[in-house]
Amino acid sequence: MTILPDPVWPVVVLAVVVFGDGLLTFRPPRTIAACLDGVGFPRDWWWVLAVVKFLAAAGLVAGLWIPGLGAAASVGLVVYFLCAAAAHLRADYIGRDFWLNCLGMLLVCLAVLIFCFLT
Numbered sequence: 001m002t003i004l005p006d007p008v009w010p011v012v013v014l015a016v017v018v019f020g021d022g023l024l025t026f027r028p029p030r031t032i033a034a035c036l037d038g039v040g041f042p043r044d045w046w047w048v049l050a051v052v053k054f055l056a057a058a059g060l061v062a063g064l065w066i067p068g069l070g071a072a073a074s075v076g077l078v079v080y081f082l083c084a085a086a087a088h089l090r091a092d093y094i095g096r097d098f099w100l101n102c103l104g105m106l107l108v109c110l111a112v113l114i115f116c117f118l119t
Contacts, residue, residue: 022053081106
């Protein structure tokens, strides 16, 4: 395991994507709102998702210079999307949003963790 990412570019790309995802949480498009409603996540708590995503993006970026922080942020994102997948399965909300968005982001986060920190 490396404590600084190598290569760096996938971590930067993931940070940008997660930051953008956090921005979308404030005024989500219909598909994201339907997804959050579909899994039964209360609208009063949607802001928490934005905070988590902004902190993850900041951790990924800061982890380019602070040893271990980027790896911790990557692990946190994997856990976040595992929890999202569990929420989808528990709510039986398994459609395009689950396969493309939830599992897609889980795979991207896993790939960044493995490719940049574990090899």
